[in-house]
Amino acid sequence: MGVFYMDFYDDDDDDDDLITDWWDQEELSDDDDYYIAAALLTDIEHKRTKRKHHGSVPGREIIHRDRFAGNLRIVADYFADPPIYSAKLFRRRFRMSRELFLRIVASVEAHDDYFRQRPNAVGLLGATALQKVYGAIRMLAYDIPADSLDEVVRISESTMIEAFKHFVKAVVDVFADQYLRAPTAEDTARLMAINTPRGFPGMLGCIDCMHWRWKNCPTGWKGQYSGHVDGPTMILEAVASKDLWIWHSFFGLPGSLNDINVLQRSPLFQRLTSGTAPELEFMVNGNKYTMGYYLADGIYLSWATFVKTISNSQGNKRIHYAKVQEGVRKDVERAFGVLQARFAMVRGPARFWDTETLWYIMTACVIMHNMIIDNERDENVDFDYDQEDSEVLRKEEYQRRNKPVLEKFLKIHKEIEDRRVHEQLRDDLMEHLWALHGAR
Incomplete structure (x- = not known):
């Protein structure tokens, strides 16, 4: 049994010494050997796992946000047929028409993979492009902090700030040539x-x-x-x-x-x-x-x-x-x-x-x-905004x-x-x- 412990933990000198010292201290029965060795192994494994921890900070509250339900709520509020809130209220709250908003959502999602809904490490789907763009535009329109949107878009503060930065960069990358051009x-x-x-x-x-x-x-x-x-x-x-x-x-x-x-x-x-x-x-x-x-x-x-x-x-x-x-x-x-x-x-x-x-x-x-x-x-003529380099x-x-x-x-x-x-x-x-x- 002692050889097994030493081979298994040969990459950790401190833990090896701990088991060796214990092993040499006194003669114990086979049952005592088994239970004490198991306890030591459990404690050592816990310490090793703790040192290699890369997930959420221990002790931090875990919130099950139910992003799927949050996305359905946004769709029901503004994009269902009929929506709960009218096109006039949408224009007032988002500063643009619903059609233009959806065009922006589709464009940034096609441009940046960050906006595509993907499963996380445990297989749960993340937020949709609709939720991320919804939060980013509301931040721009009302100058509100990212964590104030959590109840609506079901996205944490740090993730919402990250999505916001991706959004403004995607808008510039996709639309600058057309909407920030010099006059043709x-x-x-x-x-x-x-x-x-x-x-x-x-x-x-x-x-x-x-x-x-x-x-x-x-x-x-x-x-x-x-x-x-x-x-x-x-x-x-x-x-x-x-x-x-x-x-x-x-x-x-x-x-x-x-x-x-x-x-x-x-x-x-x-x-x-x-x-x-x-x-x-x-x-x-x-x-x-x-x-x-x-x-x-x-x-x-x-x-x-x-x-x-x-x-x-x-x-x-x-x-x-x-x-x-x-x-x-x-x-x-x-x-x-x-x-x-x-x-x-x-x-x-x-x-x-x-x-x-x-x-x-x-x-x-x-x-x-x-x-x-x-x-x-308010014009009937369509202007060609594309120009050659x-x-x-x-x-x-x-x-x-x-x-x-x-x-x-x-x-x-x-x-x-x-x-x-x-x-x-x-x-x-x-x-x-x-x-x-x-x-x-």
Whole structure:
């Protein structure tokens, strides 16, 4: 018997010594030997199993959530025929139509295996994609903690946070190319058709920045991310049109920067300087222009691609121009307001710790904001949102460009920053608006 014990536990010196010492202490009967050896083996096996434990923490409460019943409850509430809660209530609570919600569920499930329902180690089926997306969107819409959804989606707090991170990343991966694209030639023509009757031919949208307060900013970064308001923030630069579609989203720079610093790091004019932007030509007050522009507030530089208001304006034409420009420029402010109203998470303080997760959250919210606008667009014409890949000039490629292309790049940059064209365009728009509206 002693040899058997030694061979069986030859990988644990402490336990071997324990059995050997006991064996040599005294002579015992065969029955005593058997029961004492069995007790020692049981105790040793318990210690060894405890050391190798990788499951739930001992002593932690185990909750049998019945995820199957939770999924059936969600289906009965919103997706049965008929559902308990109407489509109007669904739109109010999820910020989107039921059809769009189901499209997102199907798309992220097909993209990421994490959302597919699979059995766990004991054969029990986990949560469905419907439950995970339900919880993630409710977190975005109401800025609620993950554990507050447990009673509905039957998912623990840690798993819900994990599902939330997978969701925002999947939304960006699947829908960014379609709903966060630069304007195509068709988009540009449509923007011209919208903005010309408003008195701004050639306008591509309105530009501004929004700050998102970062509650859980690491202490070592607080100085870098503070400056605009009380506490650290991160900046979203955006361009929006009249229908509140966000055409450009650039997020993640620290809140200590201002709009000019953000613009200098922004890829807003990348397609223009690389020569891949759609061609644009328009007339204002008898003068021809070949480069679109954005309405901006006074902090932006006096570039040919920005049209700003006139501070302390005097004279009827100037006063009228400033009034119209400031009114139309509110498009981007309204877009920020609607974005924050739809997704309360980007209105309240950010509670995640890493910048990558915050970037995915903000970008996913912008994408779903555009998806909702597209889904609810009150138009009979279907627009083709797909576009072929176009060349984008990256910084590391500048030195590898041939000389004629580099000269063209520098020429376009000079045209963008031309203050003379900026002032001429502003004056032409002033005369155009006065002739269009002010002289009535």
